[in-house]
Amino acid sequence: MTGSPSFLRRLLRRSASALDSPDTVQPAPQRILITQRELKNYGGSEFFAIEVARALKNRGREVAIYCPAPGKLANIVTPSGIPVCETPAEVPFTPDVIHGQHHLPTMAALAHFPDTPAIYCWHGTRPWVERPPVHPRIRFHVVTSERMAPRLATETTIPEDRIITIPNFVDLERFSRVRKTIARPARAVLYGQSGFYPAELELLETACADHGIALDKVGYAYGNPRPRPEYFLPDYDIAFAIGRSAIEAAASGCAVIPVVPQLAGAIVVPDTLDDWAASNFSPRYFTSASVMDSEWLGRQLADFDQEKVRQVTHTIRDRFSIGPAITAFESLYRRAGSTGPAQGSGSEFGLYLTTMAQEIDAMWGDLECRKADEPTIQARIAALEAALADAENRTRVLTDKLLEQAPAPSGSENS
Secondary structure (H helix, E strand, O other), rough: OOOOOHHHHHHHHHHHHHHOOOOOOOOOOOOOOOOEEEEEEOHHHHHHHHHHHHHHHHHHEEEEOOOOOOOOOOOHHHHHHOOEEOOHHOOOOOOOOEEEEOHHHHHHHHHHOOOOOOEEOOOOOHHHHOOOOOOOEEEEEEOOOOHHHHHHHHHOOOOHHHHEEEOEEEEOOOOOOOOOOOOOOOOEEOOOOOOHHHHHHHHHHHHHHOOEEEEEEEEHOOOEEEOOOHHHHHHHOOEEEOOHHHHHHHHHEEEOOOOEEEEOOOOOOOHHHHHHOOOOOOOOHHHOOOOOOOHHHHHHHHHOOHHHHHHHHHHHHHEEEEHHHHHHHHHHHHHHOOOOOOOOOHHHHHHHHHHHHHHHHHHHHHHHHHHHHHHHHHHHHHHHHHHHHHHHHHHHHHHHHHHHOOOOOOOOOOO
16 A cells, blocks of 8 residues: 555645646635634534644634634634634634635625635534535535545535545644554543444443453543543554544554444554545445444454554554645635635525525424423333333342242251
């Protein structure tokens, strides 16, 4: 694999040649507005916005973040001179380009700055707030996985040549510590994932225990959010993770096994790294029927090799660093600003709001139905709990009677 161009370099070279042809080169935009739904929790899109903002600031750009629900994470960027604004009106400049994340704040920024072009970053199909908006001033839609691009083109009216892949990245200054790989893994972490059924988590815990591996679960879903993964990831031999979490873990020296609810992937090795990168390190894009049981984990551990883990870590740190990704974004900003003002923005906002009204009404109706069903559901739960308590009581009574009637053991004092 090391003798051929990497997946990331092929994509970035292709993007650069398409975006910066000699007759379209423009001065780099100096004022960038990044939109983000919230900055309260330690999540992938949150740190994506933070790291892009700080990298652009370090390159001399004027950067602001429009975030309707700022929180403790805003304290990470404001010391760098990057304002976090709760409304577009608070942004201290008119941006040259809007770097959109999450469709509602992106559309609000477009409405407030009627002459500013935009790009939009689509991080995944879930949740609803990730749904990519379509507007004439959104010049390009960015996806982090090569296999997300066809889906976006199929499900929307966005032309394929306006969908650009810029893979996820890792900030090597932040993730500077790399663990020393050991021959036999002893510690594992389920990092940055949620949505698993309790039975799945039990299977994973049992599988790790069967192979002598201690498992920790990190994230809000497990009541264990930890804000500094660059500190704790190097303590683990294996990370069960996808997307940016997988890249961060690999950059820290962990062996990576991608897992998602109801589907378990295979350990990332040098020969499969490009394929995993093309799917953003998610087994959703693979055809597999694996479950997270002991037999599956045994197959992954059979492929655990110190040298292979080191090679993957070296490749991730060499080719998935933040620098090339920021360069690709700057190329995209230049291209977005070179096409002139868009026409028909008002009618497009009208169409957008019409669609939003229909979707919000549908969600509101679904919520009202759930509220109406809640008393029935609560009553059913109470009845089941009462039946369970009654069954447990009867079981205790029967057990006591059986013990009273059981013959004394042979050789006892009462025999």
